[in-house]
Amino acid sequence: MPEGPEVQRSADLLDDALAGHTIRTFEARTTAAREWLAEHEGAFEGKRVERVWAHGKHLVGQVEGDLFFHSHYLMWGRWHVVAPDAEEVVTKDRRERARIVTDDAAALLYSAPKFDVGQGDPYAGIPALSRLGPDVLDEPFDADAFLGRLDQEPDRTVGAALLDQTVAAGIGNYLRAEILYACRMDPWRLVGELDGAERGCLAETVPRLSQMAYAQSGRTVPEAVQAKMAADRDLRYSPHAHAWNTRHWVFRRTNLPCLTCDDYVRQEHQLTREWVDDESGETVEKKRIIYFCPTCQPVSVEPKPARPHKDRRPPDSEWASPDDERDPEDR
Ligand SMILES: [Zn+2]
Incomplete structure (x- = not known):
C-alpha cells in the first residue's frame, strides 16, 4: 500500500x-x-x-x-x-x-x-x-504537533499510534517498522511510558526516514546497506539481487539476519485499532504485522524462535503476507 x-x-x-x-x-x-x-x-x-x-x-x-x-x-x-x-x-x-x-x-x-x-x-x-496530523514530509516537520497528538492517547502502544493518521500523516506499515527499529524501540511500549530520549528519537526519525523513502523510491536503508544485501545471498529472500529485495532494515525480512546484530528479524501481529461495532455491539480488533529485531529492540513480547533462512526459501506468506496489504489504515 x-x-x-x-x-x-x-x-x-x-x-x-x-x-x-x-x-x-x-x-x-x-x-x-x-x-x-x-x-x-x-x-x-x-x-x-x-x-x-x-x-x-x-x-x-x-x-x-x-x-x-x-x-x-x-x-x-x-x-x-x-x-x-x-x-x-x-x-x-x-x-x-x-x-x-x-x-x-x-x-x-x-x-x-x-x-x-x-x-x-x-x-x-x-x-x-x-483530522490529519502533520505531514511526515513537511519541511520542517512539526515535531511539537506530532508529540502533542501522540500524547492524546497515552495508553496506546507506540506501534499502533504511529499508524494513526491523526498523529502523523503518511506513516504506513513499512515506515512504522523501520522507524521503530531505527529508534531501537519496543513496538508494544505504551506511549505514556516513552522517555524524553525516545520521544526525541521519534520526532527526529519520523521525518528523516520518510524523506529518505521519498528520495529513494521507498527505500529506507542507505545505498551502502542496499549494496551489502545485494551482494550477500543470506541477507535477502530472493535469489536475485533485485532492488525491491534490499529496501528495508526489518520490514518483510522475517528470519533473515538483522543488519546490525547477530539475531534474526521476527514478525508478530500487533493490535493497532480497536472499536465497538455500532450494529453488533461487538469489539472489533484490527491487527497488522510488525517486523522487529528482538535484540536491537527490547520487546515486551516473547518472540517466536527464529528459523534462519540461509538457503531455505520460506513460504511466501512470511514475507508477502496478504494480511499485511489488504486493509488500509485510513481514518
Ligand atoms: Zn538486531
Missing part, C-alpha cells in the same frame, strides 16, 4: 503535468464525484489547475474558482499521466475512476475507490483531511 512518500511522488507527477494548465475535460466515476459534477455541470472545464499536493496518503488538487479534487488510494489506486491523445485516453478502462485532461496531458486515476470533488476549502469539505 502506498504510504506518504509514494503519494507525494504521485502529487509531484500531477503537479508537474497539470499545474498552470487549463482543463479541457474532467470526468469521474466515483458516486460522490459523479453526483457533484451532475449538479455543477461544466464546473471544472475551462478552469486552470493551480497546484496539486499530498498530505499524508491523501492527494489534493486546487483548481481556479475555489474548486478542488481529492483522492485516496486505499489499497490499489494509482494516478497515471499520459499524452492527451494517448491510447489510454481514447479507450476507457473499467478501472478508471477519474480523468483530468488538459491540452498537454491527461491524468488518469485507476482503481482508487476514493475520489471527491467540491468547492471551497478541501480541509473543511473532507472530514478525513481535517
Whole structure:
C-alpha cells in the first residue's frame, strides 16, 4: 500500500503535468464525484489547475474558482499521466475512476475507490483531511504537533499510534517498522511510558526516514546497506539481487539476519485499532504485522524462535503476507 512518500511522488507527477494548465475535460466515476459534477455541470472545464499536493496518503488538487479534487488510494489506486491523445485516453478502462485532461496531458486515476470533488476549502469539505496530523514530509516537520497528538492517547502502544493518521500523516506499515527499529524501540511500549530520549528519537526519525523513502523510491536503508544485501545471498529472500529485495532494515525480512546484530528479524501481529461495532455491539480488533529485531529492540513480547533462512526459501506468506496489504489504515 502506498504510504506518504509514494503519494507525494504521485502529487509531484500531477503537479508537474497539470499545474498552470487549463482543463479541457474532467470526468469521474466515483458516486460522490459523479453526483457533484451532475449538479455543477461544466464546473471544472475551462478552469486552470493551480497546484496539486499530498498530505499524508491523501492527494489534493486546487483548481481556479475555489474548486478542488481529492483522492485516496486505499489499497490499489494509482494516478497515471499520459499524452492527451494517448491510447489510454481514447479507450476507457473499467478501472478508471477519474480523468483530468488538459491540452498537454491527461491524468488518469485507476482503481482508487476514493475520489471527491467540491468547492471551497478541501480541509473543511473532507472530514478525513481535517483530522490529519502533520505531514511526515513537511519541511520542517512539526515535531511539537506530532508529540502533542501522540500524547492524546497515552495508553496506546507506540506501534499502533504511529499508524494513526491523526498523529502523523503518511506513516504506513513499512515506515512504522523501520522507524521503530531505527529508534531501537519496543513496538508494544505504551506511549505514556516513552522517555524524553525516545520521544526525541521519534520526532527526529519520523521525518528523516520518510524523506529518505521519498528520495529513494521507498527505500529506507542507505545505498551502502542496499549494496551489502545485494551482494550477500543470506541477507535477502530472493535469489536475485533485485532492488525491491534490499529496501528495508526489518520490514518483510522475517528470519533473515538483522543488519546490525547477530539475531534474526521476527514478525508478530500487533493490535493497532480497536472499536465497538455500532450494529453488533461487538469489539472489533484490527491487527497488522510488525517486523522487529528482538535484540536491537527490547520487546515486551516473547518472540517466536527464529528459523534462519540461509538457503531455505520460506513460504511466501512470511514475507508477502496478504494480511499485511489488504486493509488500509485510513481514518
Ligand atoms: Zn538486531
